[in-house]
Amino acid sequence: MRVRVPVPLPVRISVALPVLRRALTGLALALALTLGAGAVAAPAQASGYRYWSFWDRQGTTWTYATQGPATAHPSDGDVQGFRFAVSADSKDAATPRTAPTFDEVCASTPAKPGRKRVALALDFGTPQDAPGGETPPAARTACAQVPEDATTADALAAVAKPLRYNSAALLCAIAGYPHTGCGEQVSGKTRTKAPNQSAEPQDSAERSSDSGPSLGLLAGIAAILAVAAAAIWQSRRRPRD
Structure with missing residues (x-):
């Protein structure tokens, strides 16, 4: 039971x-x-700085300059570039989007005794990197012919005035762009895509x-x-x- x-x-x-x-x-x-x-x-909200970066052309490659334009002394035949963008640091900085050769920029500028020629590539950046209310000018190149002891800043002043600097001698504007601001911090930075980077959505x-x-x-x-x-x-x- x-x-x-x-x-x-x-x-x-x-x-x-x-x-x-x-x-x-x-x-x-x-x-x-x-x-x-x-x-x-x-993804974390990234922070960057809106500023002009300075570049040297080494062969076929843009290299971030190791010194500022006020202390750099280029040689005759050098190619240098400037790019306006939002960047976190030198490793993150966007390069100029054009890659001219010295002959392409300075072919019509004959050499002169006691002077040197420096090819400059000026990239004013994209609308996404522009300060509010401003539109970046089109990128351009210029051949600066300056005294042999001139700095890059001297070469830039010869072809891209007006320039604007802050009290710490930081280059704030080339050819008057941008009108305001100088190296200000930007939160939630939007990266500028490289020319060969796909913009298609996932x-x-x-x-x-x-x-x-x-x-x-x-x-x-x-x-x-x-x-x-x-x-x-x-x-x-x-x-x-």
Whole structure:
């Protein structure tokens, strides 16, 4: 003869609680990982500075200048460039978008004794990098013929006035652009795309991979909830003798 021995409700609950506690702990961990992954994946608001960067042309490559235009002394035949953009630092700075050769810029400027010729490429940047209410002029080149001991700043002043400097001798404007501002910090910077960089939006698969938790993670959370429910249901059954 089988005798049914009822298990008091407090006992059934005490049996189920460890299992339920483990299930809920796993669920909390999964949710924390989900939120943490979202925090890592979210792009941070970058900060940069809006300014004129200074470049030397080395062969076929623009190289960030190691000194300022007021102290640089180019040689006859050198090519130098300036680019206005929002950049975080020298590694992030955008190069001039044109790459002229010395012969292309200075072919019509004959050499003269006691003077040197410097080819300058002036890139006023994009509308996205312009200060509010201003429109960047078109990029241009110029051949500056200056005394042999002249600096890059002297060459720039010979072909691109007016120039504007701040009290710390930072170059703020070339050919009057921009009208205001000088190296100000810009939050939420928008990067300027390189000419060969695609501007097409991401496809749906790429967007879905960044839009939230993965399907596998959601399935894992559902499984944890199922285990918790099963534990509660099992604890409510009466054991048979």
